[in-house]
Every structure is written in C-alpha cells, then in structure tokens.
Amino acid sequence: MCTELISKSDKNSIELSVVIPCLNEADTLEVCIDKAQRAMREHGISGEVVVADNGSTDGSLEIAERMKAHVIHVEAKGYGAALQGGIEGSLGRFVIMGDADDSYDFLEVPKFVNKLREGYDLVMGCRLPGGGGTVVPGAMPFLHRWWGNPMFTFMARKMFKMPTHDVYCGLRGFTRTLYDRLELTCTGMEFATEMLIKSSLREEKITEVPITLHKDGRMNRAPHLKTFSDGWRTLRFFMMYSPRWLFLVPGLFFFFLGILGYCLAMPGVSIFGAVLDAHTLLFASLSVIIGFQGIVFSALAKIFSIREHFIPEDERLNTFFKVITLEKGIAVGALISFLGLAALGVAVMNWWQSGFAELDYARTMRIVIPGFTLTVLGYQSIMGSFFASILGMPRK
Numbered sequence: 001m002c003t004e005l006i007s008k009s010d011k012n013s014i015e016l017s018v019v020i021p022c023l024n025e026a027d028t029l030e031v032c033i034d035k036a037q038r039a040m041r042e043h044g045i046s047g048e049v050v051v052a053d054n055g056s057t058d059g060s061l062e063i064a065e066r067m068k069a070h071v072i073h074v075e076a077k078g079y080g081a082a083l084q085g086g087i088e089g090s091l092g093r094f095v096i097m098g099d100a101d102d103s104y105d106f107l108e109v110p111k112f113v114n115k116l117r118e119g120y121d122l123v124m125g126c127r128l129p130g131g132g133g134t135v136v137p138g139a140m141p142f143l144h145r146w147w148g149n150p151m152f153t154f155m156a157r158k159m160f161k162m163p164t165h166d167v168y169c170g171l172r173g174f175t176r177t178l179y180d181r182l183e184l185t186c187t188g189m190e191f192a193t194e195m196l197i198k199s200s201l202r203e204e205k206i207t208e209v210p211i212t213l214h215k216d217g218r219m220n221r222a223p224h225l226k227t228f229s230d231g232w233r234t235l236r237f238f239m240m241y242s243p244r245w246l247f248l249v250p251g252l253f254f255f256f257l258g259i260l261g262y263c264l265a266m267p268g269v270s271i272f273g274a275v276l277d278a279h280t281l282l283f284a285s286l287s288v289i290i291g292f293q294g295i296v297f298s299a300l301a302k303i304f305s306i307r308e309h310f311i312p313e314d315e316r317l318n319t320f321f322k323v324i325t326l327e328k329g330i331a332v333g334a335l336i337s338f339l340g341l342a343a344l345g346v347a348v349m350n351w352w353q354s355g356f357a358e359l360d361y362a363r364t365m366r367i368v369i370p371g372f373t374l375t376v377l378g379y380q381s382i383m384g385s386f387f388a389s390i391l392g393m394p395r396k
Contacts, residue, residue, distance in 0.1 A: 016040065016047030016113060017070075017092030018106065021082035024058040025100035028217040032098070033067040035106035043110045051100075052086025054078075080184070080191025087179055096173040102217030103139060104171040111209040112173030121204040123173040124164045124196070125211040128153075131165030132210030139213045144168075148231050152238070159242045160200045164208050167196060168234075171211060178204060183309055189230055190237045197241050202312050241310060243301035251294020258288030266366060278365035285373040292377055296384040303391045321392065329385025337378025343371025 018036040022029060033049050040047045051064040051071050064071045074085030087095055094116045098104040104125070115123040127133040127140070128149065135145060149168050156167040170192060178199065186194045199206055239246040261284025265276040305311045347367045351359060 013046050014048060014091045014093075016045050016094045016096065016109075017050050017087075017090035018047065018109060019050045019052060019083060019086040019090055019095055019097045020069075020100045021052045021054065021079060021086060021097075022056055022060050022064070022100050023054040023082070024056045024060060025218070026056075026058040026060045026063060027219050028102040029060050029100050030063050030067060031102055031217070032100050032106055033064065033069050036109060037067070039107045039109040043113075045110065045113055047092055048090070050086045050090045052082040052089075054082040076187060078187040078191075079189045080194075081187040083191055084184065084187070087176075090176075093176050094173060095176055095179065096171070098171040103214050105212060105214060108171075108209075108211050109173075111211070112171075115207055115209060116173050116175060119205060120207045121175055121178040122196070122199045122206045124166065124206065124208040125169040125171035126164065126166040126208045127169055127211055127213040128166045131208050133166065134210070134212040136212065136214050139215045152231075152234055155238055156196070156200075159238060159245050160197050162196060162200045163206050164196070166208070167193070169211070174199075186237075188233070190233060193234060193237055194241075197238075198310075201241075241305070243298045243305065247294045247298035247301055251291045251296075251298060253291065254287045255291025255295060258284045258286070258291060260284075261287060262370075268362075278362050278369065281365060281369045285369050288373055289376055289380075292380060296380060300384065300387055300391060303388055307391060321388070326385050326389040329388070330382050333378045333381030333385060335378070336381060337375050340371045340374030340376070340378060343367055343374065347371065 018040075020029070020032055020036075025032075029051070033051070036049045039045070049067070049069040051060075051069045052074050053061055053064070053071060054074050054077060061071060070090070072086050072089040074082045076085070083097055087097070094113060096109055096112050098106060108125075112123045112125070125133070127135055129135075130153075140149075149166065153162075153165060153167045156162045156164070172192075172195075174195070179195075181202075182195060182198045184191060184194050184198070196206075261276075261280055264271070265278070265280035265284055269276050299317070302311070302314065302317055306313055306317070344367075347364055350364065350367075
C-alpha cells in the first residue's frame with residue numbers, strides 16, 4: 001500500500017505509522033516525509049506518515065498536506081505533547097518516531113520494522129559506535145558526543161539496566177500496545193526518556209539497531225535542544241525515577257559513615273595523633289541523621305512512584321510492609337525515642353547531682369549527643385511510618 005492518505009476501509013491494514021513532531025520545520029519536513037514514504041513503498045510496508053503539528057506558522061502544514069501526510073493538530077505545547085498527540089491519532093500497530101530536521105534518515109525505517117516484526121516491544125536507534133552507529137562529522141556537538149550522551153547512557157545502563165548504547169536517540173520504533181501500557185505523562189523533552197526508563201523497569205523486550213546521524217538540515221533556525229538546561233532536566237528525571245540512587249544509596253553511605261564515627265569516637269580512638277572526641281560524635285550524629293532521613297525518603301518515594309505508576313510493583317517492598325506495619329513502626333520509633341530521652345535524662349540528672357555546676361565536657365557529650373540522636377531517629381521513624389501508611393491507603 002502507498003503511504004498516501006488512507007481511507008477508512010484501509011485502516012485495519014495499516015502496519016506502521018511514522019510520527020514526526022513538527023514546529024516550523026519547513027526547511028526539512030518535505031525530505032523527511034518523502035524518505036519515510038519511499039522506505040515504506042520500496043519495502044512493501046503498509047503505513048502512513050503522521051505529522052504532529054504543534055502550531056507551525058512557516059508553511060510546514062501546507063508541505064505536509066501537499067505530501068499527503070496525515071496531519072494532526074496538537075494544541076498542547078511541547079515535544080512530548082506533540083508526540084503523544086501524533087501517536088494517539090495514528091493508525092498503525094507499529095509506531096516509529098523521529099525528528100523533522102533530517103538528521104535521522106527515514107530510509108532506515110525498515111530496520112526498525114524488521115525488529116518489531118520479530119516481537120520486540122521497543123527498538124532504539126543507536127548513533128554511537130558502541131552500538132554500531134555512525135555520527136557524521138559535525139552532526140553532533142562536541143559536548144553531546146563525548147560527554148553528555150556517553151555519561152547519561154552509562155547512568156541509564158547502571159541505574160535502570162537499559163540494554164542500549166544511546167539513551168538520547170530520538171529515532172525509535174515501538175508497538176502501539178507498548179505505548180498504551182506505559183501510560184506516559186511527560187509533555188516535554190523528557191517524553192523520550194520516560195518511555196525508555198519505563199520500558200526498562202517493566203522488563204519489556206528492548207533491542208537497538210545501528211543508524212547514522214546526519215547534520216541538521218535546517219537553515220533558518222537553531223535546534224530546539226539546549227545543552228545544559230536539557231542535560232539538567234535529564235539528570236533530574238533520572239533521579240526522580242530512581243529512589244534507590246537519589247535517596248537510598250547516599251542515605252546508606254551517610255548512615256554507616258556516622259556509625260563508623262561513633263565506633264571510633266565513643267572510646268576516644270586516636271588516629272595519627274588526632275583524638276576523636278565529642279566533636280567527632282557530633283559530626284557522626286549529623287551523618288547518621290542525614291543518612292536515616294535518606295533511607296526513609298527512599299521508601300516513601302518508592303511507595304509514591306509505584307502508586308502513581310511511575311515504576312512497577314516491587315515484591316520486596318510489599319513483603320517489607322507486610323512485616324513492618326504502621327503499628328510496629330510506631331512502636332519501634334517510640335522505643336528508640338524513649339532510649340534517647342532516657343539518655344538525656346541521665347545527663348540532666350548528673351548535672352542536678354553536681355549542683356548544676358560545670359560538667360566534664362567530653363564525658364557529658366558522650367551521653368547527650370547519642371541521646372539527642374536517638375530521640376530524633378525515633379521521631380523520624382514514627383512520622384515516616386505514618387506518612388508511608390497515608391501513601392499506601394487504598395483508593396479508587
């Protein structure tokens with residue numbers, strides 16, 4: 001079937017929709033549509049080209065209509081919003097999305113279709129040599145090529161176990177059923193990252209195909225991508241989707257660093273002539289409190305993320321909360337606070353017995369600081385238990 005306007009009677013036969021987000025892309029839109037249509041025609045792929053227009057005023061709409069593409073007007077602004085509108089209005093059981101700047105060669109569409117036909121849910125393009133891809137000289141800014149993209153790809157592989165070598169590639173194919181399962185919400189440039197993270201966390205079938213990145217073909221305006229602001233948005237998004245790396249790992253580090261400080265400072269160990277005394281206990285307590293707060297935040301963030309369908313269910317967390325109920329959390333927190341208050345009471349008693357005279361600083365602080373710390377940890381445990389219970393309440 002040709003990729004031109006498709007009648008209602010042909011809708012059920014459409015295999016592929018190539019969705020191209022568009023905002024004033026008159027320089028390159030025609031060549032992108034032509035390549036996509038030619039690729040499908042030459043390889044016998046029944047499909048359509050969908051142009052998701054986000055308010056173009058430069059003649060892009062007229063080009064898309066002349067090329068007989070399926071034009072969908074998307075009022076909500078943003079890269080992700082345009083793609084969502086285009087995908088939801090498309091007709092194919094497979095979807096391939098790609099930018100309209102002619103940096104991605106839509107003649108490579110059949111590579112993605114072949115993998116989707118094999119049963120993969122998400123097929124990522126890979127521009128980087130690590131995955132067999134090619135970057136034409138001048139096609140990718142230096143910082144993106146040698147710092148941003150490799151760094152974020154490394155992070156994604158470690159944090160989310162993504163089986164890809166180019167996390168930022170915008171040319172990708174996926175099944176329509178996968179898109180519907182993921183319930184994507186981001187309307188900005190994070191849309192593409194959200195798709196990849198959710199697919200990886202849900203252990204969907206993901207693969208990648210090598211592609212070539214060409215120079216941006218636009219002549220009359222600069223690219224939409226902003227190196228540092230978009231890089232920060234990606235980093236922020238990674239951390240928001242990974243309570244383990246945002247809260248748990250730093251929390252455990254500081255907590256056990258503080259415990260180590262206690263083990264050395266309580267007996268007054270000397271290291272290279274430096275005596276670890278009450279002041280070390282104070283720093284150790286700070287580390288323990290910060291670390292414990294991070295651990296609590298990790299649990300709360302994970303409960304919220306699962307509840308809002310950002311990340312899938314975690315059986316380990318479910319098992320943990322079957323054992324540690326609200327009542328048990330309150331009881332443990334109350335016991336910890338009681339021990340802390342008891343220690344503080346001992347310190348006050350010692351002061352009273354001395355006639356409220358000046359006390360030995362090092363000896364007294366070895367009671368006061370642990371008492372203060374235990375009281376805070378107990379209070380955090382009680383409040384954290386209540387908050388976790390609130391987040392876990394059933395709802396319609």
